[in-house]
Amino acid sequence: MKLKVSIQKLGKFFLQPLWFIIGIWLLSRGLILVGMLGIAPLLEAPSGGIKTEWGWEVFSAWDSNFYQEIATANYNGVGTLPGANVAFFPFFPLTIRIVMGLGVSAEVAGTLINNLAFLGTLFIVFHWVKRTNGIKTAQWTTTILAWCPLSLFTAVVYTEGLFLFLSTASLWAFDRQSYLQAALWGMMATATRITGLALIPAFFLTAWYKRIPITAYVTSFGSALGVLLYSGYCWMQFSDPLAFITVQHTQWNRSRGIDWQGWGTMLVEITTGRSQWHYESLWDLLHPFLLLLMSVIAYGLWHYRDCLGETCFDYSCCGLLFLLWLLIGDPLLNTISVLGGIYLLWHLRNKLNFVVVAYGFSSLGLLLVSGGTISLSRLAYGIVSLNLGLGMLLSSNPRWGYAMVGFCTVLLVSFSIRFAQHLWVA
Known part of the structure; x- marks a missing residue:
């Protein structure tokens, strides 16, 4: 009896907002560390990757190298020709350089900044959602934000944690009508x-739609100061105020506008398989057969959902989606992140704050016209509107939430191992 009472008290203690947020943050960081420093060093070097060694270097790979290069040696270029790292915005490298003044390496500085900023994001999201939608929705939103497998990028030398913090703080301040704060946070976000x-x-759209005073419009322009300052630097350094966009077309091989070829490739990969999309004819019918079989099963589940019962139907659909991911992989995640995100925001447009919906659609629009399809799932994760919408959806469908947490646990550890081995994740 005493043990039961003690467990109940412990449960109530950890459900308190402060300890719930810190606990979720620590557990997600713990899963990432288990994958990166617990499992990865025990594995042999994979093809195309490296043997994982203990050390802070495990948190640095792929884009991390560009941020560290900017922090330690500034932007590169030849004369007025900008270098490849000009595509990466300056605020994160600047904060790394400041923290490096304490005598730590760029890897340590970048990792600490990103993790602590993400903790700040969880605090803001929890209290914001609690005020607007209740504590249950706040708990689900915070959990899914921390447990998403792409939260790996809030634990390494990437901008995800910092950007989520700055953009969320700006939106939250605007929603509270603290327009000066919203402009300052927005300036750092841009x-x-x-x-x-x-x-x-x-x-701008929220101010117009809600007939908010002129100060709200000033917030919109104030948020642009961050990118305008960087644009001014590019103008002085490379005689091109849009050098950060120019290098994406000249050195990163991105197309202009919507990457129709990339989206077409993903569609073909989803329907016929990644290994044969570039062939003129199908040489392996297993993938399309399995996809057709899953489609038939999905139709059967929907048709007989009343006979199966709500619980059986929900978990069967979750299992089918897991098998679909095993079959298709990254193309499915990229497609769902953007197209599914558009549907999610539209579906919840009357339940989410208008500024949240407007920001979500604007961000997804930028992704669509970015000229590429690489890393779409990771970039979509950095849109806080989608996380707020997903948390709201799962709070009213907890069975889907439990299944998603289990699925995300597997992916989070898997992604962490791959990142530590310098294999492509997202």
Whole structure:
């Protein structure tokens, strides 16, 4: 009896907002560390990857190298020709350089900044959603934000944690009518990542739609100062105020506008399989057969959902989606992240704050016209609107939430191992 009472008290203690947020943050960081420093060093070097060794270097790979290069040696270029790292915005490298003044390496500085900023994001999201939609929705939103497998990028030397913090703080301040704060946070967000530009139309449209005073419009323009300052630097350094966009077309091989070829490739990969999309004819019918079989099963589940019962139907659909991911992989995640995100925001448009919906659609629009399809799932994860919508959806469908947490646990550890081995994740 005493043990039962003690467990109940412990449960109530950890359900308190402060400890719930810290606990979720620590558990997600723990899963990432288990994958990166617990499992990965025990494995042999994979093809195309490296043997994982203990050390802070495990948190640095792929884009991390560009941020560290900027922090330690500034942007590169030849004369007025900008270098490849000009595509990466300056605020995150600037914060790394500041923290490096304490005598730590770029890897340590970047990792600490990203993790602590993400903890700040969880605090803001929890209290914001609690005020607007209740504590249950706040708990689900915070959990899914921390447990998403792409939260790996809030634990390594990437901008995800910092950008989520700055953009969320700006939106939260605007929702509370603290327009000066919203402009300051927004300015830092637009100096961190190009998708921060979505704050500008989001604030402007919300001010117009809700007939908010002129100060709200000033917030929209104030948020643009971050990207304008970086644009001014590019103008002085490379004689091109849009050098950060120019290098994406000249050195990163991105197309202009919507990458129709990339989206077409993903569609073919989904329907016929990744290994044969570039062939003129199908040489392996297993993938399309399995996809057709899953479609038939999905139709059967929907048709007989009343006979199966709500619980059986929900978990059967979750299992089918897991098998679908095993069959298709990244193309499915990229497609669902963007197209599914558009549907999610439209479905919940009357339940979410208008500024949240406007920011979500603006951000997804930027992703669609970015000229590429690489890393779409990771970039979509950095749109807080989608996380708010998903948390709201799962709070009213907890069975889907439990299944998603289990699925995300597997992926989070798997992604962490791959990142530590310098294999492509997202």
